[in-house]
Amino acid sequence: MPEEPTQPATLPSGIVDECSALSVDQLQELAKYAESLAEYREREKRLEGEDESSDEAPDDRPDEVPTGASVTVKEINDNRYRYWQWRDGDKIKSKYIGPANPDE
Known part of the structure; x- marks a missing residue:
């Protein structure tokens, strides 16, 4: 029997x-x-700038993404995806960039 x-x-x-x-x-x-x-x-924490370990931001920032946005990686169904993220008032907004690994 397994231990607690x-x-x-x-x-x-x-x-x-x-x-x-x-x-x-x-x-x-x-x-x-x-x-x-x-x-x-x-x-x-990332959006407030307390976490300095950010992924390099892609050069092709879409017009609707503000310059203060950061890049975050989200794991969904064992796949990793990159998103732009930024604060808009009390809300956190995101925009899909692509797979975290460009070969995917």
Whole structure:
């Protein structure tokens, strides 16, 4: 029988205690939410200029993409795609560039 996973040392014990009381379905929903939240926060961080590790921006920036836009890579169904991303008020807008690997 497999062993129960070890609690990550970086998580507060209260979170771990709460998670142990959740059903399998609730844990799966929590995992999806946590992944989405992490992606959102990474994107926010990039858009605010706190993350200096950006991909090189293509030279062919479309007219509708503002000069402050950054390039982000999104994985969808095990494929990686590049998008322009920028903030427009409270919204984050995106425009598809192409595959992250030009050979794809």
